[in-house]
Amino acid sequence: MAFALTPEREKEVDELLTHYPNTRAALIPVLWICQRQHGWISPEVIAWVAARLSLSTAIVKGVVTFYTMFFQEPVGEHVIWVCRTLSCDLRGAKAIQEHLEEKLGCHAGHTSKDGKFTILKAECLAACGQAPMVQIDDAYYENLTLEKLDAIIEGYRSGEPPAPADYQLAATTRTMPTPPAPEPEPEPEATLEGEA
Amino acid sequence: MADFKPLLSSRYDLEDSHTLAVAEKAGAYKVARKALMTMKPEQIREEVKKASLRGRGGAGFPAGVKWGFLNPQAGEDVYLVINGDESEPGTFKDRTIMNGDPHRLIEGMIITCWAIGAHTAYIYVRGELSHSIAYLDQALEEARAKGYVGDRPFGKPFPIHIYTHSGAGAYICGEETALLNSLEGRRGEPRLKPPFPAIKGAFDQPTIVNNVETIASVPDIVEMGGEAWCNLSRLAPRDGGQRLYGISGHVKKPGVYEAPVGITMRELIYEYGGGMLHDDRPLKGVIPGGSSTPVLRPDLTIDAKDEEHPLHAWHGQSEIDVPMGVDTYRAMGTMLGTCCAIVMDSSVNMVEVARNLMRFYRHESCGQCTPCREGGAWLVDVLTEICAGRGKVEDVHRIVDISNNMMGNTICAFGEGTAMPMLGLVQKYREEFVEAAEKGVPLDVRHDASTLELVRPGGRAA
Ligand SMILES: Cc1cc2nc3c(=O)[nH]c(=O)nc-3n(C[C@H](O)[C@H](O)[C@H](O)COP(=O)(O)O)c2cc1C
Numbered sequence: 001m002a003f004a005l006t007p008e009r010e011k012e013v014d015e016l017l018t019h020y021p022n023t024r025a026a027l028i029p030v031l032w033i034c035q036r037q038h039g040w041i042s043p044e045v046i047a048w049v050a051a052r053l054s055l056s057t058a059i060v061k062g063v064v065t066f067y068t069m070f071f072q073e074p075v076g077e078h079v080i081w082v083c084r085t086l087s088c089d090l091r092g093a094k095a096i097q098e099h100l101e102e103k104l105g106c107h108a109g110h111t112s113k114d115g116k117f118t119i120l121k122a123e124c125l126a127a128c129g130q131a132p133m134v135q136i137d138d139a140y141y142e143n144l145t146l147e148k149l150d151a152i153i154e155g156y157r158s159g160e161p162p163a164p165a166d167y168q169l170a171a172t173t174r175t176m177p178t179p180p181a182p183e184p185e186p187e188p189e190a191t192l193e194g195e196a
Numbered sequence: 197m198a199d200f201k202p203l204l205s206s207r208y209d210l211e212d213s214h215t216l217a218v219a220e221k222a223g224a225y226k227v228a229r230k231a232l233m234t235m236k237p238e239q240i241r242e243e244v245k246k247a248s249l250r251g252r253g254g255a256g257f258p259a260g261v262k263w264g265f266l267n268p269q270a271g272e273d274v275y276l277v278i279n280g281d282e283s284e285p286g287t288f289k290d291r292t293i294m295n296g297d298p299h300r301l302i303e304g305m306i307i308t309c310w311a312i313g314a315h316t317a318y319i320y321v322r323g324e325l326s327h328s329i330a331y332l333d334q335a336l337e338e339a340r341a342k343g344y345v346g347d348r349p350f351g352k353p354f355p356i357h358i359y360t361h362s363g364a365g366a367y368i369c370g371e372e373t374a375l376l377n378s379l380e381g382r383r384g385e386p387r388l389k390p391p392f393p394a395i396k397g398a399f400d401q402p403t404i405v406n407n408v409e410t411i412a413s414v415p416d417i418v419e420m421g422g423e424a425w426c427n428l429s430r431l432a433p434r435d436g437g438q439r440l441y442g443i444s445g446h447v448k449k450p451g452v453y454e455a456p457v458g459i460t461m462r463e464l465i466y467e468y469g470g471g472m473l474h475d476d477r478p479l480k481g482v483i484p485g486g487s488s489t490p491v492l493r494p495d496l497t498i499d500a501k502d503e504e505h506p507l508h509a510w511h512g513q514s515e516i517d518v519p520m521g522v523d524t525y526r527a528m529g530t531m532l533g534t535c536c537a538i539v540m541d542s543s544v545n546m547v548e549v550a551r552n553l554m555r556f557y558r559h560e561s562c563g564q565c566t567p568c569r570e571g572g573a574w575l576v577d578v579l580t581e582i583c584a585g586r587g588k589v590e591d592v593h594r595i596v597d598i599s600n601n602m603m604g605n606t607i608c609a610f611g612e613g614t615a616m617p618m619l620g621l622v623q624k625y626r627e628e629f630v631e632a633a634e635k636g637v638p639l640d641v642r643h644d645a646s647t648l649e650l651v652r653p654g655g656r657a658a
Pocket residue numbers: 250251252253254255256257259279280281282283284367368369370371372373405406407408410411608609610613
C-alpha cells in the first residue's frame with residue numbers, strides 16, 4: 001500500500017526544509033514525522049521519503065538501519081524502553097525488566113499478545129539520577145518501584161497514562177544540597193577499613 | 197560546603213522556569229542584548245578565553261581556544277552546533293538545562309553566534325529526549341516572537357537563526373563529527389580528523405561544536421567578565437568557573453548539583469550526594485565522569501612524592517580527595533569527562549560492572565574500525581565466559597590485550613572510551629577479576645535482596 005503524509009504533516013516537512021542548506025539534512029526529522037504517523041518505517045515509507053527528498057532508497061535505508069529508534073518492523077501500540085545501563089542497573093533495573101516481562105507476558109524485544117506493548121532494552125537514557133527508569137513512547141517515568149510501574153501500565157491499558165516525570169526536575173535536581181546536615185560526616189577511616 | 201551563588205541552575209527552582217516570561221524576569225537575555233549592542237565579537241572571544249572555560253562535553257578543551265581555530269575563507273558560512281546528545285552512561289546534566297532553563301542556552305547561543313560570526317545554529321538533541329526538544333522549540337518560538345532570534349536580534353542587523361535537530365538513538369552521534377554527519381542526514385559515523393570541524397564541519401563549512409553546558413555558561417562569563425568568572429573555580433586560572441555535577445548510583449540523594457570547579461569527589465558523594473545509600477555499605481569505587489572515564493578506588497592513595505608532580509599537593513591522600521578538574525584528573529590517569537559520577541558500594545562486583553559497560557560499547561560502536569567493532573564484542577564474550585564460571589586466569593590477560601589493541605587504533609575516541617575504563621577496572625580490581633575467572637560470579641551487577649527492596653512497595657526509590 002502506498003504511503004503518504006497527511007496534509008498537516010506535509011506542511012511540517014515544507015517548514016523543515018527551510019532549516020537547512022540542502023534537502024538531505026532533513027532526512028532524519030522527516031523519518032521521524034513519518035514514523036509518528038505510520039508507527040514504523042516500512043519499505044513504502046522509505047520509498048516515499050526517498051522520492052520526497054530526491055535521494056536513493058539505499059541512502060534512506062542506510063540511515064534508517066543505523067538508528068535504533070527507527071522501527072524496521074511493526075511494534076506494539078506503546079513501546080517501553082527499559083534502561084539497563086549501569087546507573088539504572090545499580091538501582092534495580094533488572095527487577096523492573098523482569099517484572100514487565102512477567103506482567104506483559106513477553107520478553108524484551110517482543111510485543112505482548114494483545115499488541116499493546118513492545119518491551120525493548122535501552123542504553124542509558126540520560127536520567128541516571130532518577131534510576132531506575134523507563135521510557136514509554138515519548139515519556140520518561142523515573143524513580144520507579146514495581147508498584148509505580150504497575151500503576152503506569154494500568155494507566156496505559158485504560159487509555160489514561162499517568163503524568164510522566166516532572167520535566168522541571170525540581171524534586172531530584174537541586175541547585176544546592178540542603179545546608180550541611182547535622183548528621184555526622186562519614187568517617188573516612190571507617191570507609192577504608194571496611195574496604196580492605 | 198562551599199559558599200557560592202548558583203549561576204547555571206539559578207532559575208531551576210522558579211515555577212515555569214522554562215518560559216520566557218519567567219526567565220526574562222529573572223534576568224535572561226539582558227547579557228545578550230548588551231553583548232550585541234555594545235560589544236565587539238573579539239571582545240567577547242577575549243572574555244571567554246580569559247574565563248578558561250573548559251568544554252563540558254567530556255574532553256575539557258578550552259572553548260576560547262577552539263573558537264580561535266576558526267578562519268573562515270571568503271564565501272564560507274560559519275555554523276554553531278550545540279551538542280545535546282548527552283548519551284554517555286551516567287550523564288544527565290545537559291537535560292536539566294534544556295528542560296529547566298532553555299532560555300539560558302539560547303541566550304548563550306545568540307552571544308556565541310555574534311562572537312564567532314555564525315548566522316545559523318543547530319541544537320542537536322538525542323532522539324529519546326523528545327521532551328527536551330519540545331521545551332527548546334517552545335522557548336525558540338517565544339524568543340523569535342520577541343525578536344531575540346531572527347533577522348534582527350535585538351534590532352541588530354545580524355541575522356541569527358536557531359533550530360533544533362533530533363537524533364534517533366545512537367550514542368556515537370555525541371562524537372562531534374558523527375554528530376555533523378547525523379545533522380546532514382547521514383549515518384552517524386565519525387569522520388577522520390583533520391580536517392577539524394572549525395575548518396570543515398557542517399555542510400563542509402567552518403563549524404564550532406560545543407556542549408550545551410559550555411554554551412549555557414557564556415552569558416555569565418560575559419556578564420561577570422572572564423577573569424571574575426574564572427576565579428569562581430578552586431582550580432583557577434587553568435580550569436575556570438562553576439559547573440554542573442551529576443551523581444547517581446548508590447548515594448542517598450542522586451541528582452544534579454552546581455558547584456565551583458575543583459570540589460573533591462569526597463565532597464560530591466558525602467555532602468552533595470548525601471552519602472552512601474546504605475550506611476553499612478562503604479564506597480567501593482566511583483566512575484568519575486561518565487562510563488568512559490577510568491574508575492577511582494577510594495583506598496588507593498596518590499603517589500606523587502616528586503615536588504614537580506602535578507599531584508604533589510595530594511601525595512598520600514585518597515584518590516577521591518583530589519580536586520575534580522580536567523588537568524588534575526588527567527594526571528591521576530583518569531578523566532573528568534562529563535563530571536557525572538556513578539557511585540558503587542561494597543556489594544558491587546567489578547567484573548559485572550565491566551560486563552554491563554562493555555555490553556553498552558558493543559551495542560554502540562558504529563562499526564567502521566575493526567579494533568573497536570570486534571574488540572568491544574570480544575570483551576563482552578570474554579567477560580561473559582568469566583562471569584558464567586567458564587573463565588581461566590589467562591582471560592584476564594586477554595582482556596588487557598584486547599583493550600591495548602584498541603587504544604590509538606581507531607578513527608574516533610570511542611575506541612579509547614571503551615578500552616580505558618576496561619583497563620582501569622582490571623588494573624584497580626585485578627584480584628576480583630582473577631577470583632571471578634576461577635570461580636565465576638552471578639550474571640548481573642547487583643541483584644540481591646537489597647536491590648529488590650529499592651523497587652518493592654515502600655522501597656527507597658518511592
Ligand atoms: C564517543 C563520544 C561520545 C561523545 N558524546 C558526547 C555527548 O553526548 N555530548 C557532548 O557534549 N559531547 C560528547 N562528546 C564530545 C564531543 O565530541 C565534543 O568534544 C564536544 O561536544 C565538544 O564540546 P565542548 O568542547 O563544549 O565540550 C563525545 C565524544 C566521543 C568521542
